[in-house]
Amino acid sequence: MLNRVLGRREEEDKVKNMNRLPPGQSLTQKFPVLHYGPIPHTDLAQWDLRIFGEVEEEVVWNWEAFNKLPRTQVTMDIHCVTRWSKFDTLWAGVSLKTLVTEGFIKPKSTAKYVVQHCEYGYTTNTPLELIMADNFLLATHYDGQPLDLEHGWPLRGVIGSFADRSEEQTAYFWKGGKWLRALEFRADDQPGFWERAGYHNEADPWAEQRFANRWF
Ligand SMILES: Nc1nc2c(c(=O)[nH]1)N[C@H]1C(S)=C(S)[C@@H](COP(=O)(O)O)O[C@H]1N2
Ligand SMILES: [Mo]
Numbered sequence: 001m002l003n004r005v006l007g008r009r010e011e012e013d014k015v016k017n018m019n020r021l022p023p024g025q026s027l028t029q030k031f032p033v034l035h036y037g038p039i040p041h042t043d044l045a046q047w048d049l050r051i052f053g054e055v056e057e058e059v060v061w062n063w064e065a066f067n068k069l070p071r072t073q074v075t076m077d078i079h080c081v082t083r084w085s086k087f088d089t090l091w092a093g094v095s096l097k098t099l100v101t102e103g104f105i106k107p108k109s110t111a112k113y114v115v116q117h118c119e120y121g122y123t124t125n126t127p128l129e130l131i132m133a134d135n136f137l138l139a140t141h142y143d144g145q146p147l148d149l150e151h152g153w154p155l156r157g158v159i160g161s162f163a164d165r166s167e168e169q170t171a172y173f174w175k176g177g178k179w180l181r182a183l184e185f186r187a188d189d190q191p192g193f194w195e196r197a198g199y200h201n202e203a204d205p206w207a208e209q210r211f212a213n214r215w216f
Helices: 008-017 096-101
Strands: 048-053 059-062 072-079 084-094 113-118 123-127 136-142 156-159 180-186
Touching: 008 084, 072 136, 072 156, 084 096, 096 136
Parallel strands: 048 180
Antiparallel strands: 048 059, 072 084, 084 136, 113 123, 113 180, 136 156
16 A cells, blocks of 8 residues: 555555654564564474463364464554564465354463463463454465464464554553464453563553653
């Protein structure tokens, strides 16, 4: 939708006028890579995704089974807490909402939060409604191609905003775990890696919820 020949500043003015640029953010035309720790080199033959916790039945999908699940694609604006936003990013993968509505995952009525567990112990937490919204995806592809290794191949969570801002809630991009290996449904909330390190638990970019104010 945005013309790629426009300069960065012109593109930024355009999204700002469309009310798509959250406070304190600036537009990037690149795709920065950010994470803590090393990049895992996953063997797909060993890979699985485990669904556990407050669910009627625990589920484990290997790569082949995961790729048979219903798929969807979504275009979103993504907002990193380090102040870059990237617009009209195209992701393909599996929607958690679809998995729940079609009975592939059966959360118990007690399930209120979900923790994403990633390789090397990275975790991030969201309310169940957020991870089940249309603006959250379990993504295998970015821009028509399998994810780059450094962006989370083979599977990552992605959270963003729609161009028309029709989503009810969103969060900064760290709430999408790269190299995702499990989803834990929980009755109580459990702060993840950055959330324990002082980042805001809700992380709404429109409210600039970057850091928890615990030391002010
Ligand atoms: N497994 C894992 N996922 C992660 C992180 C991490 O350190 N480990 N960092 C998060 C943060 S802080 C951000 S901003 C985004 C960055 O995603 P990108 O590298 O694709 O831009 O990934 C998130 N997911
Ligand atoms: Mo981040």
